[in-house]
Amino acid sequence: MKKLLLLFLLGSPLCYGQRNFTIQETVFGARQFAPQNLTLTQWIPKEQAFTQLDASYQKLQIRDAANNWQPKDLLTCNELAEAIKTSLHDTTSVKLSYFPTDYQWANENSFNFTYSNAGQNYYLQYDVSSRKATLQAKTPLSATNPELSANRSRVAFLIENNIMIHDGSSTIAVTQDSVDGIVNGSDYTHRQEFGINKGMWWSPDSEKLLYYRKDETMVSQYPLIQWSARVANAKDIRYPMAGMKSEEVTLLVYDCSTKSRTTLKTGEPKEQYLTLCTWDPSGKYVYVGLLNREQNHLKLNKYDASSGELVKTLLEERSSSWVEPLHALHFLPNKNDQFLYQTDKDGFNQLYLYNTEGKLIRSLGHADVIVESLGDFTADGKKISYIGITNNGLDRQLFQVDLGNGKTVQLTHEPGMHQASISTDGTYILDQYSSQTVPNRITIRNTRNDKTNLILAAANPFEGKIKLPKIEQLSLLSADGKTPLNGRIIYPADFDATQKYPVMVYLYGGSHAQLVQNRWLFGAGYFDLYMAQQGYVVFTMDNRGSDARGRDFTRVTHRQLGQAEMADQMKGIEFLKSQPFVDQTRIGLFGWSFGGFMTTSLMVHHPGIFHTAVAGGPVIDWKFYEVMYGERYMDTPQENPDGYKNVSLLDKASQLKGNLLIIHGAQDPVVVQQHSMEFIEACIKAGKQVDYFLYPTHEHNVMGKDRIHMYEKIAQYFDLHLKR
Incomplete structure (x- = not known):
């Protein structure tokens, strides 16, 4: 043929x-x-080193340039458990079966993690220099959707359909709705379409919480028969079928200092989709994408967080088929009046640089490369990396774009699916990839001299x-x-x-x-x-x-x-x-x-x-x-x-x-x-x-x-x- x-x-x-x-x-x-791999690798901020868990999940290990990238033990599971005991004043019940898999470096000296025990989720930070753990927040085990503030002094969470905030000493009920069909702070808003993966957002100063309030009381209840009881019963879910009445969603801002709530004036019609929720770095404004129910007209709006008033519509997108917003805005770290916006309006999902007045500064798209996921900004904030889709959808490669002139450089080249990241100083690339014939291959490459060290070449399992x-x-x-x-x-x-x-x-x-x-x-x-x-x-x-x-x-x-x-x-x-x-x-x-x-x-x-x-x-x-x-x-x-x-x-x-x-x-x-x-x-x-x-x-x-x-x-x- x-x-x-x-x-x-x-x-x-x-x-x-x-x-x-x-x-x-x-x-x-x-x-x-599964082909051999490294577990949960992360670059340490401001360091030319990254960490991983050992194969048994009992140790946090570090690899740095000084020892030719060979792993060294940084912290054992038992040592971390002892630090948790001291922090929680609990000398008997603290046990760690494995190193916390949600560990995340906060800075070059400390990482954050979660520990669960005795009916509580504890959010802690461990300092590798002092070898001490500090309790920052906690929630009951029954809590869902935990969302920690930027400085980790507060944690918002859900108990059923209501929002609670714990500030280290007390717990505040932000909402107290008891009506079936009123849901607050849930990521299951608009059925998680439009890139929605959370229902609460802290302001940069950790003082205000933006959250969804979903009213689905008018949505048809659909019965799901449960067979486990002696007499089967129906579990009803709200299921808005095509062409039928849909949920009505609003966005509110809760001020922890005044304990007041402000509703963003997102207007009519009530059956619209609210997404792309992003705080301004100043904490004064909130950016929201308003998509009509027809899903062919998007407005990116700027709202005053204190009054809820619409400040300005920054941009609009229309389509004869559909507009599909999927990515929140990313503000530049050194320019609080500029942000990155993603859209496929020109054919491929790519990056566009806008200012907060809605002016397009430049398109950052490169050829027909599709931006799949954003990486980190460089330390000076002048560049950002991303994983891009190439080769008619078959490959994933690492790219870096200069925000000042739009110049894009491809940083990985071997055909295949790359998961790659750059050290914060931009010197090294940690690159893991596989292809049809390569089970898994991990390298470290020096961006200055292009020297590559092989970390792992997995055998055919x-x-x-x-x-x-x-x-x-x-x-x-x-x-x-x-x-x-x-x-x-x-x-x-x-x-x-x-x-x-x-x-x-x-x-x-x-x-x-x-x-x-x-x-x-x-x-x-x-x-x-x-x-x-x-x-x-x-x-x-x-x-x-x-x-x-x-x-x-x-x-x-x-x-x-x-x-x-x-x-x-x-x-x-x-x-x-x-x-x-x-x-x-x-x-x-x-x-x-x-x-x-x-x-x-x-x-x-x-x-x-x-x-x-x-x-x-x-x-x-x-x-x-x-x-x-x-x-x-x-x-x-x-x-x-x-x-x-x-x-x-x-x-x-x-x-x-x-x-x-x-x-x-x-x-x-x-x-x-x-x-x-x-x-x-x-x-x-x-x-x-x-x-x-x-x-x-x-x-x-x-x-x-x-x-x-x-x-x-x-x-x-x-x-x-x-x-x-």
């Missing part, structure tokens, strides 16, 4: 193992066979243990004939090109997910490898609409989810059918969540192509899905009735042909069980047989040991119908 571009072959060097995976190792094998199948990277053209799509094919164990094999296509296809990356094993999961070892060709491809390829790659799905995605996946099927070793009569599908939607969609839209399929937690009709995610891509059912009808699978059940197993978590709060139940009913009415299996105690994903049961069921289903 001329459109196929074979890029790399991962084959015989890994085919010398002794056995195949067990079904248990499809779940726990990733831990068992399967050598002499597991017989891995051959993995091949490939690139196919999308259905529009313009866009290269990344894929991989895993060949059956003991592959014989003269034989014909059944196929399992594993897919997802939705936004914010990417299955194919230039990492170890090319991103293949252990169940993929297991199925190949059982005699299947396993194929995966990231279609248009998936992540890490830029704005235009995703926007083709607008108002018609699944259509471009299916067209692209069928190009993958064309490739498979062109291969002489593929049995065209034995092609199967497996996907979960959006992948379950894709799996079921392909079964009913292309009957006869796929012999067997397993759809886990599938979206069946987008009118049953929630507002924030669903309306971004589909608008509301009222605005896009034809689109909802076209992508719904309920009226297409009569087109089903082949074997279909649907799996659902009975307490799924994400893709509620109504999706699959409605489809089962449609199949019954259409006289179509379909297999159905519930996991009674699980939500959207089947986790823990039960996941072994799930994979065994899926493997047996494929074996039953596709094996000869």
Whole structure:
């Protein structure tokens, strides 16, 4: 097939193992066979040294240039426990089974960490010079969403739906709402879309707390049946379905000195999304992104924190599809009137430098590199590093941009997935990466003379243990004939090109997910490898609409989810059918969540192509899905009735042909069980047989040991119908 571009072959060097995976190792094998790595590395501020935990999690170790980066013990778990005892005046009950994994350097002499015991979470700081620990704050173990102030003199936390603040001596109730449906300070606001990962923000001076207040009393309650009681009961959740009434959110500022509250005047309509919440370095202003419910118009507003009044709209973004704010502002450390703003408005998520009056100073974008995560500013505040997505989404590289002139330098170069950071003085880069052939490699590079020291080169963890199948990277053209799509094919164990094999296509296809990356094993999961070892060709491809390829790659799905995605996946099927070793009569599908939607969609839209399929937690009709995610891509059912009808699978059940197993978590709060139940009913009415299996105690994903049961069921289903 001329459109196929074979890029790399991962084959015989890994085919010398002794056995195949067990079904248990499809779940726990990733831990068992993880390539060797360093644990929790961090640069020490202002030092040319970094720390790590030893393999047993019993010691904090340091590596510095003076000893050629060899590790030395800095602090043991037992020594830290003794310091905690002194700090808490507790000589008996303090025990540490392992070194705190949340340790974080505060400065060149001290690190912060959390210790839990006797019904309390203790937030402490350890000074490596004095070898003493200092208690800074504490919360009860029942507390959630702890948020420490900048100087760690206060901690805000939630008890159920209310905010409490502990200041070292007393605890204050910031909110006291008792009405079901009023939620304060929660990160689960707007269902954590729009980059939301917290619900409270301290001002830089630690005196004021900005927080969400969510009113969802008007949102429909959805019952999730709980089976554990003698008489089953319903646990109700607030679930705003597409086109229905949504939550109303406000932002308030609590002043610890005056104990007063100020509501930011974010205005009407009440059904809007508030995100990008950022304090001004002065503590006088708060910046908020206001996104309309249609999600096509964003305003970045500046508010007076004392009065709540709107000061100014700094910038606006509009789109014919959607605007998706995902990143809070980053103020420059030496210029309190300038900040970095991220947006994909020009095609790729990149950095833009603005001042606090809303004037664009300069674009900091580099080629078509997508900014995935920001690193640190240099000590002088003139540059910032970031991990950028390159190579058509396959690689991650470290970049640094000069904020003064926009000049960008790529600091890592080996193809693969890099996790890299720079010492605070800019002298050294700690770089960890993997690729298809590199399990894990960690180096330290001197930026001044380019000298590189190898810290770790992980061996192949399967050598002499597991017989891995051959993995091949490939690139196919999308259905529009313009866009290269990344894929991989895993060949059956003991592959014989003269034989014909059944196929399992594993897919997802939705936004914010990417299955194919230039990492170890090319991103293949252990169940993929297991199925190949059982005699299947396993194929995966990231279609248009998936992540890490830029704005235009995703926007083709607008108002018609699944259509471009299916067209692209069928190009993958064309490739498979062109291969002489593929049995065209034995092609199967497996996907979960959006992948379950894709799996079921392909079964009913292309009957006869796929012999067997397993759809886990599938979206069946987008009118049953929630507002924030669903309306971004589909608008509301009222605005896009034809689109909802076209992508719904309920009226297409009569087109089903082949074997279909649907799996659902009975307490799924994400893709509620109504999706699959409605489809089962449609199949019954259409006289179509379909297999159905519930996991009674699980939500959207089947986790823990039960996941072994799930994979065994899926493997047996494929074996039953596709094996000869």
